Amino acid sequence: MTSPIDRIRPAATTARQVSDLAVAFGLTIAPGQPADAAVTCVASDNRVAQPGDLFVALPGARAHGAQFAADAVGRGATAILTDARGAELLAVGSTVPVIVADDPRAILGSVAAWVLGNPAEGLMTFGVTGTNGKTTTTYQLDHLLRALGWTGGLIGTVETRSGDRVIASTLTTPEAADLQALLAAMREDHVRTLSMEVSSHALAQHRVDGIVFGVAGFTNLTQDHLDFHGDFESYFATKADLFTPARARRGVVTVDDPWGERMAEAAQIPVATLTTLPGKAADWVVTDVAPHGTGSAFTLTHRDGRTLRTSTSLPGGYNVANAALAVAMVLEGGSDIRDVTDALAAADGLSATVPGRMEVLATAPRVVVDFAHNTEALELSLAALRPTTTGRLAVVFGATGDRDPGKRPFMGAAAVHGADVVYVTDDDPHDEDPGKVRTEVLAGTGVTDPGTGAPGSGTPGTVEAADDSGSRTVEVHEVAPRADAIRTAILAAGPDDTVLVAGRGHETIQEIAGVDHELDDRVEARAALAARGA
Numbered sequence: 001m002t003s004p005i006d007r008i009r010p011a012a013t014t015a016r017q018v019s020d021l022a023v024a025f026g027l028t029i030a031p032g033q034p035a036d037a038a039v040t041c042v043a044s045d046n047r048v049a050q051p052g053d054l055f056v057a058l059p060g061a062r063a064h065g066a067q068f069a070a071d072a073v074g075r076g077a078t079a080i081l082t083d084a085r086g087a088e089l090l091a092v093g094s095t096v097p098v099i100v101a102d103d104p105r106a107i108l109g110s111v112a113a114w115v116l117g118n119p120a121e122g123l124m125t126f127g128v129t130g131t132n133g134k135t136t137t138t139y140q141l142d143h144l145l146r147a148l149g150w151t152g153g154l155i156g157t158v159e160t161r162s163g164d165r166v167i168a169s170t171l172t173t174p175e176a177a178d179l180q181a182l183l184a185a186m187r188e189d190h191v192r193t194l195s196m197e198v199s200s201h202a203l204a205q206h207r208v209d210g211i212v213f214g215v216a217g218f219t220n221l222t223q224d225h226l227d228f229h230g231d232f233e234s235y236f237a238t239k240a241d242l243f244t245p246a247r248a249r250r251g252v253v254t255v256d257d258p259w260g261e262r263m264a265e266a267a268q269i270p271v272a273t274l275t276t277l278p279g280k281a282a283d284w285v286v287t288d289v290a291p292h293g294t295g296s297a298f299t300l301t302h303r304d305g306r307t308l309r310t311s312t313s314l315p316g317g318y319n320v321a322n323a324a325l326a327v328a329m330v331l332e333g334g335s336d337i338r339d340v341t342d343a344l345a346a347a348d349g350l351s352a353t354v355p356g357r358m359e360v361l362a363t364a365p366r367v368v369v370d371f372a373h374n375t376e377a378l379e380l381s382l383a384a385l386r387p388t389t390t391g392r393l394a395v396v397f398g399a400t401g402d403r404d405p406g407k408r409p410f411m412g413a414a415a416v417h418g419a420d421v422v423y424v425t426d427d428d429p430h431d432e433d434p435g436k437v438r439t440e441v442l443a444g445t446g447v448t449d450p451g452t453g454a455p456g457s458g459t460p461g462t463v464e465a466a467d468d469s470g471s472r473t474v475e476v477h478e479v480a481p482r483a484d485a486i487r488t489a490i491l492a493a494g495p496d497d498t499v500l501v502a503g504r505g506h507e508t509i510q511e512i513a514g515v516d517h518e519l520d521d522r523v524e525a526r527a528a529l530a531a532r533g534a
């Protein structure tokens with residue numbers, strides 16, 4: 001997580017009158033303040049407000065934006081949009097027009113799009129949702145679109161790009177005001193295509209209002225974020241909202257899991273289905289998957305006979321699914337299959353490097369940093385690395401504090417199922433006791449007396465795990481803090497071993513009890529590798 005201070009915004013926009021905005025959205029301007037003003041952009045956080053902005057003061061779980069309105073006005077905001085509570089908080093001394101709406105969050109995306117002249121309309125837009133694979137798929141989409149000769153914009157968990165402008169992302173999907181400002185910047189930067197992650201939080205919070213995606217894509221659905229959505233059905237319903245006419249024109253839905261089947265049935269827009277499962281029927285099918293470099297080659301065929309063969313450089317079957325989804329989305333967007341085939345041939349297939357996603361830092365031992373931070377992703381990452389690990393497969397991971405505690409034991413069980421050596425450590429503890437989180441993860445490993453990872457510290461806790469190839473004895477350690485766990489695992493590994501450092505990927509800040517600490521798994525892993533060399 002990074003602090004919410006950086007955003008890409010347009011340099012020049014056309015001024016719009018607040019009185020016109022009020023008419024367009026049927027809103028009232030509060031009496032007692034100036035009745036009109038010109039606005040050129042929109043901000044919903046005072047820390048990014050600039051001269052000419054409409055400051056939208058939203059009620060939140062931690063604060064009301066109206067508390068920061070005076071500062072936003074001090075920074076040059078020329079009008080405020082808020083709710084009745086916000087208007088009360090502002091009542092004393094606002095020097096700018098105050099527009100009042102029942103639910104400003106619900107109209108923010110449309111208002112911001114109106115102020116900025118509907119910037120999404122000038123872009124070919126691709127939005128990807130699902131529990132896992134959004135970042136990877138959007139990077140492969142962007143890679144392919146660039147190979148086709150378009151200037152691409154990218155929005156997602158890792159980074160945000162408009163032309164040559166690149167910033168680290170704060171959220172997977174930005175707040176509506178930031179998003180529309182970013183799209184307006186893309187218009188200035190002559191960006192033609194947008195590859196974007198659409199999180200379920202964003203759909204629930206109206207962050208993508210003001211965009212109708214040209215093509216929406218669905219990866220998969222597994223347990224995550226139930227602390228926010230309550231239950232699986234509501235999580236599903238939130239994601240399904242992307243496949244409605246208000247949000248997208250057409251879609252591609254991966255139907256490898258039953259939730260994909262349901263998503264395709266629930267879609268209210270034309271969707272093409274996609275599968276990577278052998279023998280399964282779908283509009284787009286993946287066949288003939290074969291090892292290729294560090295990843296896989298595969299054939300993608302439509303039921304109308306269109307077909308192409310290409311490859312992904314990322315390991316694991318699920319990265320074939322991500323790559324195939326990216327290609328199918330571009331084809332469903334109207335690109336000609338011959339152009340796509342040629343572009344992929346020239347671009348070395350779907351070969352975009354995705355920061356912190358199956359990122360290989362060393363080969364002997366092989367050290368891989370991956371963002372897998374839920375049960376399904378952890379299982380799949382380990383399964384993807386198993387066939388090419390000739391020695392032992394070790395995993396370093398933890399579960400996030402204050403988030404979805406139900407998944408912790410399942411993650412512990414998945415680690416024992418997939419690895420030979422398990423190091424349970426901390427992720428982002430937030431305000432929860434890290435030791436308690438580790439204990440809940442360990443409960444799923446079946447080991448109550450874990451080792452400490454230290455040489456000579458006695459017998460580590462072990463447990464028997466069985467799979468198709470027989471039974472294995474799995475070592476389970478509990479090592480904290482996280483940097484120590486990474487170092488311990490890498491120092492203990494043999495040259496034929498693989499160490500998977502899972503859960504944090506590209507992240508550089510670990511939050512413990514409200515304090516941000518610098519922690520980058522890749523930096524820690526490289527330091528341990530250097531210590532090993534020494």
Ligand SMILES: CC(=O)N[C@H]1[C@@H](OP(=O)(O)OP(=O)(O)OC[C@H]2O[C@@H](n3ccc(=O)[nH]c3=O)[C@H](O)[C@@H]2O)O[C@H](CO)[C@@H](O)[C@@H]1O[C@H](C)C(=O)N[C@@H](C)C(=O)N[C@H](CCC(=O)O)C(=O)O
Binds near residue numbers: 060174199201
């Ligand atoms: C549940 C949720 O998503 N909450 C988001 C929401 O919080 P909130 O409505 O409670 O806002 P608040 O912090 O009380 O602040 C109220 C208002 O005052 C403003 N404010 C606040 C403080 C300040 O100094 N100045 C200021 O202007 C805020 O911008 C906001 O408009 O609006 C805030 C401002 O944008 C977000 O920071 C916050 O994200 C929280 C931190 C978060 O962690 N969200 C995650 C869960 C999230 O959205 N994740 C998904 C990806 C999930 C995934 O697939 O992995 C994402 O799209 O990133």
Ligand SMILES: Nc1ncnc2c1ncn2[C@@H]1O[C@H](COP(=O)(O)OP(=O)(O)OP(=O)(O)O)[C@@H](O)[C@H]1O
Binds near residue numbers: 219
């Ligand atoms: N198609 C997939 N199916 C299952 N797991 C996947 C898939 N693609 C990636 N993963 C796993 O999920 C992790 C996260 O991948 P990625 O960042 O692409 O997904 P995401 O949807 O953007 O995740 P998040 O919303 O949490 O940021 C990867 O590190 C990998 O372990």
